[in-house]
Amino acid sequence: MYQLSRTVPVNEPGQPVLTRHDVWNGLVMKANNALPYVPQMKKCEVIEHGSGWLLRDILLGDEPLRERVTFEPQERVIFERVSGNEPGRIENSLGEDAQGQLTLTFSFSLTRKGLEGDPEAEKKHFAPMERMYFNAVASTLAAVRRMVAEQRSRAPT
Structure with missing residues (x-):
């Protein structure tokens, strides 16, 4: 099983400040349609929901x-791969750092059918994809910032 985790600060100097609620809404949007956030994704179709x-x-x-x-509201979104050649789990979790600043942690534990039990082969398969997964986190936060900035610019003063 190939595992990786990274935590990034949500708010950066010079950017609109995002709340937990703002980021949560972005994660829900991404879960429903990841195409605008993950350039390598060619299809994202919700087939059932509850x-x-x-x-x-x-x-x-x-x-x-x-x-x-x-969905664990305001806390975590869990993507469980239930069919296909790359089973496993991906999580996007909202948290706070030691200073109380909002963070987003992305982690995954994936394997490739046929490579189970061969850590070096799994690493060779998944390592090139790390950038794609982490870019999806950055693009999600960028999209949420744009959405929040647009909402604030339309708000009556």
Whole structure:
């Protein structure tokens, strides 16, 4: 199983300040349609949804996958790969650093069918994808910043 985790600060100097609620709304939007956030994703279709979850079919590069997405409101979104050749779990979690500043942690634990139990082969397979996964986090935060800036500019003064 290939595992990776990274935590990034949500708010950066010179950018609109995002609240937990702002980022949460962005994560929910991304779960429902990741195409604007993950350039390598060619398809993202929600096929079923219920209270606190959805099931979606995605095409990541040329890899068809099905993910069950579970929402823990204002805290975490869990993407569980339930079919396809790359089973595992991806999480986007909201938290705070030691100074109380809002953070977003992205982590994944994935394997590739046929490479189970071969850590070096899994690393070779998944390492080139790390940038794609982390760029999705950055593009999500950028999209949320744009959305918040637009809302604030339209708000009556």
